[in-house]
Amino acid sequence: MSVSLPVPPSFVACPACGFALPLDALAHGGESPCPQCRARLSATLFPTFWTPAPAAPGLADHAGDGEAVCFFHPQNRAALTCERCGRFICTVCDMPLGARHLCPTCLTSGLGGEKLPELVVRRFLWADTALLTGLLPLVAGLFVWPGFIVTGTAAIFCALFGWKRPGSLPRGRRHWVAVLGLILGVLQLAFWFGMLFLFTNSSFWAKTFR
Amino acid sequence: MNSAAPAYQKLPGRSIAFSGIGRLWLGEDHVLEAESLLVHERYRRFFLKDMAAIVVRRTKARMWWNVAHGVLGFGGAALAGGLWWWGTFVKEQEPRVVLWVFAGMIAPFALFFLILFLINSLLGPTCRCHVQTTAAGAHALAAPTRLRAARRVLARLTPLIEAAQKMNAPTLPTEVGTSAE
Numbered sequence A: 001m002s003v004s005l006p007v008p009p010s011f012v013a014c015p016a017c018g019f020a021l022p023l024d025a026l027a028h029g030g031e032s033p034c035p036q037c038r039a040r041l042s043a044t045l046f047p048t049f050w051t052p053a054p055a056a057p058g059l060a061d062h063a064g065d066g067e068a069v070c071f072f073h074p075q076n077r078a079a080l081t082c083e084r085c086g087r088f089i090c091t092v093c094d095m096p097l098g099a100r101h102l103c104p105t106c107l108t109s110g111l112g113g114e115k116l117p118e119l120v121v122r123r124f125l126w127a128d129t130a131l132l133t134g135l136l137p138l139v140a141g142l143f144v145w146p147g148f149i150v151t152g153t154a155a156i157f158c159a160l161f162g163w164k165r166p167g168s169l170p171r172g173r174r175h176w177v178a179v180l181g182l183i184l185g186v187l188q189l190a191f192w193f194g195m196l197f198l199f200t201n202s203s204f205w206a207k208t209f210r
Numbered sequence B: 001m002n003s004a005a006p007a008y009q010k011l012p013g014r015s016i017a018f019s020g021i022g023r024l025w026l027g028e029d030h031v032l033e034a035e036s037l038l039v040h041e042r043y044r045r046f047f048l049k050d051m052a053a054i055v056v057r058r059t060k061a062r063m064w065w066n067v068a069h070g071v072l073g074f075g076g077a078a079l080a081g082g083l084w085w086w087g088t089f090v091k092e093q094e095p096r097v098v099l100w101v102f103a104g105m106i107a108p109f110a111l112f113f114l115i116l117f118l119i120n121s122l123l124g125p126t127c128r129c130h131v132q133t134t135a136a137g138a139h140a141l142a143a144p145t146r147l148r149a150a151r152r153v154l155a156r157l158t159p160l161i162e163a164a165q166k167m168n169a170p171t172l173p174t175e176v177g178t179s180a181e
């Protein structure tokens, strides 16, 4: 999340040595060496670099007759609409969240339960966990089968527990990964119970026929 | 706002490191840097309207990987070939077979590193991309790490960033003027 500063960066620093690069050398677009460390650089400068974004006004205007007013401050003229709930808000109430403008209510309600995708900084991928715990023990070899009861249950748990939970932010929820983990988990449990059945039965036969 | 996850488009290039697999995604108004480590993902956002500059620095990573793969690949191949060639001069059968078995064991490893050498060479020069924003200063992006991918990302982003920065001033809602009626 970013808060716009009124002053833009006035120079481009060499990423290798921090030297302030001469802008005329960068402007032609091709690759040029850093004058200090000779790192081969090419830079693209965008309009914001040259023209600072206008500083947000700190005070709100008083509303005139018939003008739309801020939802929270009836005396202030509306400057924007909240992009989540659509309320008119004044410049005091404007809460820029990245590129969006929200009202204070929407911002605080979004801070709690990770409702606003702009505020998500990390995600735990339940479906991938299910697939990993489902697949890895099987790849490791069938001789680790006594552990299948643990990993199989864990895979099934992760697949079901994470079913409704959000997945990767850019990739979205991938149910097929969870389904695959679920199937592999069930396979592990089936194998475990099958082995148990075989062992108990062979010892039972051994006792009866001896 | 609806609860649906925002749509992201995959941008070219990726990086593989101990910190995970790095990728860039293009959102509606920002670039998302995602680093995924097995079952966990971390995100950073760079809003198009905040980007002041992108600096691409050519790195020597490809050269060093090529040195490592080349020493193992060509060295291994030379060793395997040498053992085989030596074996052809040995009269007795047992030592000859031993030499050839050793050559046969070394050859697949040499081939493996030669393939890596080839892939690394074909992927083109390596680089690091640094984004400079108005607010947070410079940040080294996790991806792309190849110059070719970086150029494609820049070609994709530059028009979008310029368009986003044309509308720098906060705009008044159009309803304000007509709400008197």
Ligand SMILES: [Zn+2]
Binding pocket: A014, A015, A016, A017, A018, A019, A034, A035, A036, A037, A038, A039
């Ligand atoms: Zn430098």
Ligand SMILES: [Zn+2]
Binding pocket: A082, A083, A084, A085, A086, A087, A102, A103, A104, A105, A106, A107
């Ligand atoms: Zn709102």
Ligand SMILES: [Zn+2]
Binding pocket: A070, A071, A072, A073, A076, A089, A090, A091, A092, A093
């Ligand atoms: Zn207000």
